Amino acid sequence: MSLEHLLAERTHAMGASAIREILKVVSRPGMISLAGGIPAPESFPMDIMGELTERVMAKYGPAAFQYDATEGFAPLREQLVGHLRQQGIAACVDDITIGCGSQGVLDALAKVLITKGDRVAVESPTYLGAIQAFNPYQPEYVSLATDDEGILPGSLEACLASGGIKIVYLVPTFQNPTGRTLGLDRRRQVAELLRRYNALLIEDDPYSALRYRGDAVPAIHTFAPEHVVYVGTFSKILAPGLRVGFCVAPDPIGRWVVLAKQGNDLHTSTFNQAMAAEYLAGGYLKRHLPRIIDLYRPRCTALVGALKAYFSEGFCWSDPDGGMFVWVRGPEGLDMEAVYNRAVARGTAFVPGRYFFADPEEGIETMRLNFTMCDEGRIDRAVKILAEVVSEERLRV
Amino acid sequence: MSLEHLLAERTHAMGASAIREILKVVSRPGMISLAGGIPAPESFPMDIMGELTERVMAKYGPAAFQYDATEGFAPLREQLVGHLRQQGIAACVDDITIGCGSQGVLDALAKVLITKGDRVAVESPTYLGAIQAFNPYQPEYVSLATDDEGILPGSLEACLASGGIKIVYLVPTFQNPTGRTLGLDRRRQVAELLRRYNALLIEDDPYSALRYRGDAVPAIHTFAPEHVVYVGTFSKILAPGLRVGFCVAPDPIGRWVVLAKQGNDLHTSTFNQAMAAEYLAGGYLKRHLPRIIDLYRPRCTALVGALKAYFSEGFCWSDPDGGMFVWVRGPEGLDMEAVYNRAVARGTAFVPGRYFFADPEEGIETMRLNFTMCDEGRIDRAVKILAEVVSEERLRV
Numbered sequence: 001m002s003l004e005h006l007l008a009e010r011t012h013a014m015g016a017s018a019i020r021e022i023l024k025v026v027s028r029p030g031m032i033s034l035a036g037g038i039p040a041p042e043s044f045p046m047d048i049m050g051e052l053t054e055r056v057m058a059k060y061g062p063a064a065f066q067y068d069a070t071e072g073f074a075p076l077r078e079q080l081v082g083h084l085r086q087q088g089i090a091a092c093v094d095d096i097t098i099g100c101g102s103q104g105v106l107d108a109l110a111k112v113l114i115t116k117g118d119r120v121a122v123e124s125p126t127y128l129g130a131i132q133a134f135n136p137y138q139p140e141y142v143s144l145a146t147d148d149e150g151i152l153p154g155s156l157e158a159c160l161a162s163g164g165i166k167i168v169y170l171v172p173t174f175q176n177p178t179g180r181t182l183g184l185d186r187r188r189q190v191a192e193l194l195r196r197y198n199a200l201l202i203e204d205d206p207y208s209a210l211r212y213r214g215d216a217v218p219a220i221h222t223f224a225p226e227h228v229v230y231v232g233t234f235s236k237i238l239a240p241g242l243r244v245g246f247c248v249a250p251d252p253i254g255r256w257v258v259l260a261k262q263g264n265d266l267h268t269s270t271f272n273q274a275m276a277a278e279y280l281a282g283g284y285l286k287r288h289l290p291r292i293i294d295l296y297r298p299r300c301t302a303l304v305g306a307l308k309a310y311f312s313e314g315f316c317w318s319d320p321d322g323g324m325f326v327w328v329r330g331p332e333g334l335d336m337e338a339v340y341n342r343a344v345a346r347g348t349a350f351v352p353g354r355y356f357f358a359d360p361e362e363g364i365e366t367m368r369l370n371f372t373m374c375d376e377g378r379i380d381r382a383v384k385i386l387a388e389v390v391s392e393e394r395l396r397v
Numbered sequence: 398m399s400l401e402h403l404l405a406e407r408t409h410a411m412g413a414s415a416i417r418e419i420l421k422v423v424s425r426p427g428m429i430s431l432a433g434g435i436p437a438p439e440s441f442p443m444d445i446m447g448e449l450t451e452r453v454m455a456k457y458g459p460a461a462f463q464y465d466a467t468e469g470f471a472p473l474r475e476q477l478v479g480h481l482r483q484q485g486i487a488a489c490v491d492d493i494t495i496g497c498g499s500q501g502v503l504d505a506l507a508k509v510l511i512t513k514g515d516r517v518a519v520e521s522p523t524y525l526g527a528i529q530a531f532n533p534y535q536p537e538y539v540s541l542a543t544d545d546e547g548i549l550p551g552s553l554e555a556c557l558a559s560g561g562i563k564i565v566y567l568v569p570t571f572q573n574p575t576g577r578t579l580g581l582d583r584r585r586q587v588a589e590l591l592r593r594y595n596a597l598l599i600e601d602d603p604y605s606a607l608r609y610r611g612d613a614v615p616a617i618h619t620f621a622p623e624h625v626v627y628v629g630t631f632s633k634i635l636a637p638g639l640r641v642g643f644c645v646a647p648d649p650i651g652r653w654v655v656l657a658k659q660g661n662d663l664h665t666s667t668f669n670q671a672m673a674a675e676y677l678a679g680g681y682l683k684r685h686l687p688r689i690i691d692l693y694r695p696r697c698t699a700l701v702g703a704l705k706a707y708f709s710e711g712f713c714w715s716d717p718d719g720g721m722f723v724w725v726r727g728p729e730g731l732d733m734e735a736v737y738n739r740a741v742a743r744g745t746a747f748v749p750g751r752y753f754f755a756d757p758e759e760g761i762e763t764m765r766l767n768f769t770m771c772d773e774g775r776i777d778r779a780v781k782i783l784a785e786v787v788s789e790e791r792l793r794v
Contacts, residue, residue, distance in 0.1 A: 003650055006563060006597055008534070009512040014656040020467075041459035049462070053450040062438035065446070065636035070417075100497055100662035107661045111533060115406040132660040136508060137405065166403060200403055239462035241667030253400055259411040263529040264504045265497035269666050270638030 010116075013135045017128060018355045022340075026349035032382040034303075034369040035349040037176060037324060043295055043372070044239045045279075045288045055282065056274040064274045070258050070266060072098030072246070073273035079280040080246060087208070088222045089230060091248040097257050098268050102206055102233040102245035105257070106133035108264060109167075109202060109229060109247070112256040114139045118166040121159050123151050125356030125363055127176045130169055130204065139166070141358045148318065150175065150182035153189040160197035167200055172220055174207035174323025177356045177368040181321060184217055191223030200253075201228045209237050209289060211322035212297040226250050234276045236324075237289060242272040296324070302376035303369060306383035311390070324372045327353065330365040334394060339367070342389040348382045407513075410532045414525060415752045419737075423746035429779040431700075431766040432746040434573060434721060440692055440769070441636045442676075442685045452679065453671040461671045467655050467663060469495030469643070470670035476677040477643060484605070485619045486627060488645040494654050495665045499603055499630040499642035502654070503530035505661060506564075506599060506626060506644070509653040511536045515563040518556050520548050522753030522760055524573045527566055527601065536563070538755045545715065547572065547579035550586040557594035564597055569617055571604035571720025574753045574765040578718060581614055588620030597650075601628045606686060608719035609694040623647050631673045633721075634686060639669040693721070699773035700766060703780035708787070721769045724750065727762040731791060736764070739786040745779045 019037070026033045045052075056064050060075075071077070077096045084091050099105035106129070114120065114137035122130070124143035131141075142165065145155035150172060159165060170190075172182040182190070194201055203220050221230040225248075233245035249257060261267070279285050303326050307317050314331035330336065336352040343349060353366025371379055416434070423430045442449075453461050457472075468474070474493045481488050496502035503526070511517065511534035519527070521540035528538075539562065542552035547569060556562060567587075569579040579587070591598055600617050618627040622645075630642035646654060658664070676682050700723050704714050711728035727733065733749040740746060750763025768776055 003597065003647065006510055006650075007653065008508070008510050008515070011509045011653055011656070014509075014653075014660065017659060020659070038464045041463055044459050044462045046454075046459055046462075049454060050451070054447070057443075057446060062441050062443055062636075063638075065441045065443075065638040066438055067435050067632075067637045100666075103660070104662040111405070112408045112411075113403055113405050118405070129663070134660075136657065136660055200400065235464075239459075239668075240464045241460075241462040243662060243664070243666045250400065253403075256404065256408055256411075259408070260533065262414060262417070263411065263500070263531075263533055264661065265501040265640060266526070267640070269497075269640045269669055271636075272666055272669065 010136045010138055013138050017132060019128060019351055022349070022351060025344065031347055031349055032374060032378050033349040034371065034374065034379070034382055035351050036370050036373045038373065039236055039240060040295060040372050043292045045284060048284055048288070052275050052278050052284065055278045056271065059278070060274050064271045066270060068267050068270040068273075070262050072096065072268065073270055073277060075281070076273045076277035079277050083280050084248065087216070088218050089248060090225065095248050095254060097247055097249065097254050097261070098273055099245045099247065099261065100243045100265060100268050101235055101240065102204060102231045103129055103133060104243070104264070104268065105231050105245050105247045106130050106202070106204070108257045108260040110134045110137045111260040111264070112253070113167055119164050121156070121165050121168045122358070123170055123175065124358065125177055125353060126169070127171050127204065128356060143358055146178070146180070148180060149186060150180045151186070151190070153186055153193065156190060157193055160193055160199055165199060167202055168194070169202045169204065170220070171204045173205055173217065174210065174320055174325070176207070176323070177325055177351070177353065178327040179318040179320030179323050179325040180327070181217060187217065187220045188223055190220055191227070194224050194227035199227060202231060203228050204231045206233045206236055207323040210293065210296060210324065212293060212300055214321045221248065229253060234279070237285060237292065238276060238279050242269075242275060244268060244272050244276045296372055298376055299371040299374065299379060300326075302379045303371040303383065306380045310384050310387035324370055326369045326371065328367045328369060330390065332365055334365045334390070336365060336367045339386070339390055339393050342393060343386055346385050346389060348385045350386065407533045407535055410535050414529060416525060416748055419746070419748055422741065428744055428746055429771060429775050430746040431768065431771065431776070431779055432748050433767050433770045435770065436633055436637060437692060437769050440689045442681060445681055445685070449672050449675050449681070452675045453668065456675070457671050461668045463667060465664050465667040467659050469493065469665065470667055470674060472678070473670045473674035476674045480677050481645065484613070485615050486645060487622065492645050492651060494644055494646065494651050494658070495670055496642045496644065496658065497640040497662060497665050498632055498637065499601060499628050500526055500530060501640070501661070501665065502628050502642050502644045503527050503599070503601070505654045505657040507531045507534045508657040508661070509650070510564055516561050518553070518562050518565045519755070520567055520572065521755065522574055522750060523566070524568050524601065525753060540755055543575070543577070545577060546583065547577045548583070550583055550590065553587060554590050557590055557596050562596060564599055565591070566599045566601065567617070568601045570602055570614065571607065571717055571722070573604070573720070574722055574748070574750065575724035576715040576717030576720050576722040577724070578614060584614065584617045585620055587617055588624070591621045591624035596624060598625045599628060600625050603630045603633055604720040606634050607690065607693060607721065609690060609697055611718045618645065626650060631676070634682060634689065635673060635676050639666070639672060641665060641669050641673045693769055695773055696768040696771065696776060699776045700768040700780065703777045707781050707784035721767055723766045723768065725764045725766060727787065729762055731762045731787070733762060733764045736783070736787055736790050739790060740783055743782050743786060745782045747783065
């Protein structure tokens with residue numbers, strides 16, 4: 001039978017992620033892909049996974065496999081209090097809710113906060129996974145202007161002053177897709193604006209632990225905890241396949257999130273939460289994180305170095321202190337989707353930057369390059385090919 | 398700051414589960430609880446969990462910890478094809494979508510199907526977790542009349558004939574809360590009605606593997622696969638804390654569910670899906686399931702036997718062939734919530750049946766008794782106390 005008549009109204013707002021479609025194309029053998037946005041498998045602490053699973057089973061027994069509280073596994077929430085304190089984030093156990101990755105947290109937040117037509121302010125460009133979490137609840141997006149240091153506080157102020165902004169969503173550190181980090185002064189200004197306009201920020205922070213140089217910048221949460229839901233994840237510091245994320249939320253938002261989560265999935269996998277808890281409690285993260293950083297730092301350097309070596313005048317790029325991405329902007333008129341098609345034919349992939357903008361006319365001349373999934377040699381080869389392809393495309397235009 | 402103004406309209410439709418509140422009360426030490434709805438921890442195959450995790454790591458390596466397809470881990474979907482075939486359910490890999498428990502599947506289905514005000518037909522009484530999954534999408538419920546063998550096909554026909562029913566939701570086998578099973582003839586009638594009225598059924602089947610006597614009854618899906626989304630789970634046959642469920646859905650519903658799930662949580666834990674896949678592939682389920690059944694069968698017998706021994710005239714109860722619950726109906730006028738309060742004071746707990754009805758005036762004189770969490774001795778003691786408490790309450794009334 002035809003089932004189209006059964007579709008809910010909101011379902012029309014759900015598009016397949018264009019990036020996921022790209023990732024399917026570029027997964028073919030031999031392709032050098034700077035398109036992905038995922039951690040390198042060699043970054044996972046495989047040497048201790050067996051030990052971690054054994055510890056979990058010895059310590060918690062059947063309780064690690066039983067239904068558990070929607071709020072999250074108590075030992076993990078307790079461990080997170082100390083983990084967050086080291087980053088200057090003050091949270092008690094009751095402030096913390098665990099979700100199925102930060103995606104699960106973003107969905108639950110959107111579910112309890114967004115009514116159809118509500119206005120959500122996002123960076124331009126912004127992280128697409130958040131848009132996918134928000135879209136089913138049918139918000140309208142307001143774009144915040146950005147420069148090389150992230151959003152312009154003036155743009156946020158104008159946006160908040162216009163009224164009716166339900167949520168501000170930012171990735172302030174090593175942003176996806178740009179790799180940019182919002183500086184300390186701007187963070188303070190953002191916090192002040194949140195207070196002045198009684199506004200709520202979702203601060204999505206998946207990457208800040210992946211810092212390759214420079215000093216840590218405090219989370220915006222530290223400046224205005226009453227106005228910020230801080231969202232974190234184990235996907236980049238342990239393993240994404242465990243699907244463990246969390247948020248620190250001001251009351252009563254955490255309680256609302258728990259209500260939504262009861263309906264969403266009852267709770268996040270007890271076993272995986274116990275793995276994350278032991279990863280913190282046993283000091284594994286402290287020992288393993290430097291290895292992840294040592295793996296990614298030369299890849300980041302290689303990517304930026306190759307851009308300097310092969311890309312000519314008219315191009316600029318971010319030079320991130322951490323994270324997983326470099327953002328490249330070419331001369332106006334250069335269509336990076338055409339470049340993408342040529343590059344894929346040459347066995348090299350990336351994501352055209354326009355997918356990260358709400359306005360389809362924006363970002364035509366931009367691209368996102370990921371550096372976590374290839375070693376330095378492959379990164380160098382890929383960027384060389386991209387430079388050649390770009391030159392061909394510029395000649396054609 | 399006050400944040401109440403940020404609440405989405407739908408959030409008002411989300412209540413905390415009354416049962417979850419009860420379960421908090423009854424978790425105190427010394428309480429004999431027939432209130433829960435969860436598997437016994439001693440039913441988990443703890444003796445093979447270590448072997449399973451080792452197999453997963455040896456076989457899949459880092460891929461078991463990496464991001465994976467939203468549809469589900471390919472080896473699990475492949476294993477499920479054969480597993481379902483043994484139950485007479487024809488499905489190819491593309492028909493199967495994995496979710497975070499059946500709760501995650503129900504949420505994704507509701508998300509893509511239910512627009513505010515849509516009518517959803519449910520058994521009366523029905524499973525509350527489904528209501529919690531559906532409520533945020535703001536449907537209206539239509540109750541289907543039931544007797545000792547589940548829903549009355551005539552009630553379903555009248556409901557479908559009235560028009561505008563978006564989804565029918567049933568737990569046809571060893572239902573929660575009643576323990577009842579819809580007979581073969583009625584299943585055929587339901588399938589015929591689904592076809593005649595071009596309707597869609599969500600057939601939720603968490604318990605059918607837990608059969609203690611009698612022959613298996615085919616799923617309604619087998620009679621009308623084009624009209625049925627079959628929902629299954631590993632929660633009762635492996636472990637609920639892994640949060641692995643699945644559905645078999647007619648195209649394009651599965652594709653819609655995948656779209657929704659991308660926003661919900663990207664995908665279900667790869668590692669846990671790999672555990673479930675190896676549980677099937679290695680023949681572990683086949684060896685372990687008889688042990689679960691041998692654990693629960695005498696508990697079921699003990700509960701029904703104790704009801705016969707201690708409960709006097711005016712009471713009737715279901716005598717299930719499997720599952721986790723027995724449903725008791727007392728004489729009209731007996732308030733099982735008053736009985737509950739007295740019973741808890743005597744250290745024995747259950748769930749008053751009225752919570753499982755949409756209409757708060759229904760089911761006042763009913764209770765749900767779970768038999769999976771206590772051994773036979775404790776079940777006998779609990780039912781004896783319940784009988785005493787009921788007598789006291791009847792004297793008072």
